[in-house]
Amino acid sequence: MNRIAKxxxxxxxxxxxxxxxxxxxxxxETVLRLDEVAVGELDPGKASDYADxxxxxxxxxxxxxxxxxxxxxxxxxxxxxxxxxxxHTFKLRQDVKFQSGNPLTADDVVFSLDRMQxxxxxxxxxxxxxxxxxxxxxxxxxxxxxxxxxxxxxSMLRLPIVDKKLVMENLGEGEGEMKDWGQAFLSANGAGTxxxxxxxxxxxxxxxxxxxxxxxxxxxxxxxxxxRLRYGLEPATVRTLISQGEHDISxxxxxxxxxxxxxxxxxxxxxxxxxxxxYVKMNTTKPPLDDPQCRLALAKAFDYAAAxxxxxxxxxxxxxSPATGAIPVGMLGANPPSAELVRDLDGAKQHxxxxxxxxxxxNIEISWIAEVPLEERFALLMxxxxxELGIKSEIKKMPWALFAEQVSKAENxxxxxxxxxxxxxxxxxxxLYGMYDSKAPGTWQSxxxxxxxxxxxxxxEGRTNTDEAxxxxxxxALNNRLMEIAPTIYGYDRQSVFAASNRxxxxxxxxxxxxxxxxGMGFSFRLMEMQDKN
Amino acid sequence: xxxTFSILxxxxxxxxxxxxVGTVVFSALFADFIAPFPSHRGAVVDFSNFNQPPHWPNIFxxxxxxxxxxxxxxxxxxxxLMLGVVVLAIAVPIGVTVGLAAGxxxxxxxxxxxxxxxxxxxxxPLVLAMSVMxxxxxxxxxxxxxxxxxxxxxxxxxxxxxxxxxxxxxYVLAAEIIGASRWHIMFREILPNCVPSIVTKMTLDLGFxxxxxxxxxxxxxxxxxxxxxxxxxxxEGGNYLPDSWWLTVFPSLAILIAVFGFxxxxxxxxxxxxxxx
Numbered sequence: 001m002n003r004i005a006k007x008x009x010x011x012x013x014x015x016x017x018x019x020x021x022x023x024x025x026x027x028x029e030t031v032l033r034l035d036e037v038a039v040g041e042l043d044p045g046k047a048s049d050y051a052d053x054x055x056x057x058x059x060x061x062x063x064x065x066x067x068x069x070x071x072x073x074x075x076x077x078x079x080x081x082x083x084x085x086x087x088h089t090f091k092l093r094q095d096v097k098f099q100s101g102n103p104l105t106a107d108d109v110v111f112s113l114d115r116m117q118x119x120x121x122x123x124x125x126x127x128x129x130x131x132x133x134x135x136x137x138x139x140x141x142x143x144x145x146x147x148x149x150x151x152x153x154x155s156m157l158r159l160p161i162v163d164k165k166l167v168m169e170n171l172g173e174g175e176g177e178m179k180d181w182g183q184a185f186l187s188a189n190g191a192g193t194x195x196x197x198x199x200x201x202x203x204x205x206x207x208x209x210x211x212x213x214x215x216x217x218x219x220x221x222x223x224x225x226x227x228r229l230r231y232g233l234e235p236a237t238v239r240t241l242i243s244q245g246e247h248d249i250s251x252x253x254x255x256x257x258x259x260x261x262x263x264x265x266x267x268x269x270x271x272x273x274x275x276x277x278x279y280v281k282m283n284t285t286k287p288p289l290d291d292p293q294c295r296l297a298l299a300k301a302f303d304y305a306a307a308x309x310x311x312x313x314x315x316x317x318x319x320x321s322p323a324t325g326a327i328p329v330g331m332l333g334a335n336p337p338s339a340e341l342v343r344d345l346d347g348a349k350q351h352x353x354x355x356x357x358x359x360x361x362x363n364i365e366i367s368w369i370a371e372v373p374l375e376e377r378f379a380l381l382m383x384x385x386x387x388e389l390g391i392k393s394e395i396k397k398m399p400w401a402l403f404a405e406q407v408s409k410a411e412n413x414x415x416x417x418x419x420x421x422x423x424x425x426x427x428x429x430x431x432l433y434g435m436y437d438s439k440a441p442g443t444w445q446s447x448x449x450x451x452x453x454x455x456x457x458x459x460x461e462g463r464t465n466t467d468e469a470x471x472x473x474x475x476x477a478l479n480n481r482l483m484e485i486a487p488t489i490y491g492y493d494r495q496s497v498f499a500a501s502n503r504x505x506x507x508x509x510x511x512x513x514x515x516x517x518x519x520g521m522g523f524s525f526r527l528m529e530m531q532d533k534n
Numbered sequence: 535x536x537x538t539f540s541i542l543x544x545x546x547x548x549x550x551x552x553x554x555v556g557t558v559v560f561s562a563l564f565a566d567f568i569a570p571f572p573s574h575r576g577a578v579v580d581f582s583n584f585n586q587p588p589h590w591p592n593i594f595x596x597x598x599x600x601x602x603x604x605x606x607x608x609x610x611x612x613x614x615l616m617l618g619v620v621v622l623a624i625a626v627p628i629g630v631t632v633g634l635a636a637g638x639x640x641x642x643x644x645x646x647x648x649x650x651x652x653x654x655x656x657x658x659p660l661v662l663a664m665s666v667m668x669x670x671x672x673x674x675x676x677x678x679x680x681x682x683x684x685x686x687x688x689x690x691x692x693x694x695x696x697x698x699x700x701x702x703x704x705y706v707l708a709a710e711i712i713g714a715s716r717w718h719i720m721f722r723e724i725l726p727n728c729v730p731s732i733v734t735k736m737t738l739d740l741g742f743x744x745x746x747x748x749x750x751x752x753x754x755x756x757x758x759x760x761x762x763x764x765x766x767x768x769x770e771g772g773n774y775l776p777d778s779w780w781l782t783v784f785p786s787l788a789i790l791i792a793v794f795g796f797x798x799x800x801x802x803x804x805x806x807x808x809x810x811x
Contacts, residue, residue: 236775261777306581370754380599383577395759
């Protein structure tokens with residue numbers, strides 16, 4: 001079968017080459033085609049998920065970038081930065097122009113922050129601690145924080161810099177001086193300095209982007225001339241399109257079996273890892289999960305090895321690696337890879353015996369997000385695992401919108417929720433604070449509704465102490481505490497896997513020394529290399 | 535009765551219908567004995583044997599958590615049939631009563647009951663069922679309720695039309711003259727004459743109820759995991775086409791067989807009972 005497939009592929013390839021050669025002069029335009037979830041948000045004040053990040057990292061730029069192949073940050077729109085107490089000062093490059101032709105100034109940075117805070121959507125929660133930003137001169141800007149916040153510079157990765165002049169010229173309807181803050185304009189148009197300009201944008205269909213010839217760093221010739229990012233394609237459609245050579249990079253949301261089939265057909269697998277994990281969250285306010293012993297019993301009964309097996313794509317590529325605790329391996333405060341979590345049914349039984357509820361009395365509700373079919377399998381796995389302890393459970397499918405609404409109240413939150421979460425700036429604070437701090441409101445990140453003073457203290461220590469070693473110590477202690485009281489089953493450390501045609505090379509997602517360690521940054525189109533012209 | 539059977543057996547299509555329906559009902563009733571892996575209808579996972587193409591002993595392959603697709607289809611039939619029977623058992627009495635009352639009593643009763651029926655009929659059935667399921671929790675009972683809501687008006691309409699014409703017949707007038715009660719006339723005199731049409735429609739409908747229930751669960755509004763259900767099996771398998779084709783093809787064929795069988799049988803009954811009249 002495989003041989004036939006290979007022969008057929010070879011035959012197809014030769015036919016397509018024959019067909020292409022006369023039609024494709026060497027300088028023809030290169031087109032990169034990819035897909036993502038159902039909706040793409042182009043407004044920098046509202047962008048939040050992976051699809052949005054791809055748009056932000058290409059249409060806009062940020063003051064800093066993650067270093068490639070190493071932890072830490074490198075200059076980007078900012079040449080340098082310094083901290084003095086609660087104020088952080090950035091020196092901007094002087095040679096940067098927006099796509100509109102307007103020069104980049106400190107005013108634009110101030111405007112971008114003001115707009116983010118005024119809209120209060122998307123990732124704006126990262127900036128609630130910022131009191132104000134001030135333009136010191138044309139190319140110097142100072143951010144003043146309300147309270148010390150150690151990973152502040154990293155949060156600049158999530159502040160796309162917007163062209164103030166262009167937005168002010170295009171304000172829509174609204175109250176007050178700033179009217180709608182340009183929401184109508186920015187939801188359909190780009191206003192950044194980025195390497196790609198927006199040609200057209202339909203948030204539920206497709207965004208088309210083209211190379212920005214005036215990009216301040218220059219865009220290499222091998223980078224795609226045009227990028228078509230399509231939304232909401234069915235896995236079976238993507239599977240067929242890639243096989244037929246009509247699609248280049250899949251989303252990371254393909255089920256492992258589909259990725260496996262594509263890899264067998266000769267597609268390459270791209271990976272991005274290091275900042276996220278799969279969490280099975282337990283509602284710590286509902287019996288029997290309000291007793292840590294019961295939670296520990298479930299955590300020990302979970303079959304970690306089966307989970308890893310479920311997400312394996314090929315022998316060397318998997319959508320995840322074994323978890324070692326609450327913090328993914330490689331991040332500040334994480335346990336070493338050798339400390340991987342394993343199933344311990346006897347330990348689970350012991351914990352269950354210490355639990356103040358009898359196993360048979362309770363019926364646990366295991367929810368899964370309807371949009372993520374993989375979660376149904378984890379639900380079934382847990383149901384079987386917990387049944388071995390004599391714990392009854394029922395499985396409940398929930399559309400994302402319903403789930404996001406129900407988790408706002410502890411009493412409506414299901415016993416068990418499954419969440420993929422990642423550190424939006426690569427720093428553990430942005431992963432853990434929203435999930436575990438007792439002051440954090442009930443959101444999809446925090447279906448545990450955890451209230452634990454020790455956890456709160458360590459989270460505070462991690463975000464306020466500017467000494468890196470002290471931070472690492474705090475996060476280690478936090479990790480241990482979170483294992484001890486087990487609000488969550490730490491399923492596995494996540495790795496995003498994408499299937500791609502061989503028409504494109506993506507060093508940032510195939511060469512570990514060029515990886516960014518920040519979700520979505522691997523999709524910087526300017527760093528991709530198209531292999532043929534068509 | 536004998537004549538009915540001989541007509542039934544003389545038409546090859548109705549024979550096929552009978553065989554298909556027989557197979558479906560037999561599989562559903564005796565799933566416990568036929569299914570090679572009866573435990574696979576519940577909370578079972580087997581990651582040493584998941585997503586395997588058809589092979590012995592998993593003749594329809596295994597699904598994404600290692601359960602036998604063949605066994606699950608047999609149990610899914612049981613649920614589909616149960617759903618069909620329960621829905622019709624609730625919808626038919628309601629619809630028939632409404633239709634009889636409106637058709638025989640006439641006047642205001644006719645106006646109110648039939649306009650109410652029209653309101654239900656004016657909403658596309660799947661949309662109506664989806665909105666009911668949207669308000670209630672997605673469970674089997676609520677699924678039945680949702681399908682029932684959309685099904686009774688059709689019986690009301692059918693029985694109403696038959697009643698209107700029967701009410702003009704001589705035997706009804708005769709019963710009225712000797713002073714029979716309205717209740718007696720509706721249920722003892724008119725209803726028996728509606729039975730052939732009702733039975734035919736019920737047989738035809740059983741297939742459609744199964745189809746609608748599958749559509750609901752395809753949209754994620756039906757039976758919840760791990761209970762096997764044909765519609766959800768097709769919906770989940772669709773993501774893995776064309777490689778894991780057995781996840782979609784076999785449950786789809788199972789739906790096809792059930793719906794096709796009940797349709798052929800219903801058609802045959804219509805011919806037979808129609809010729810009787």
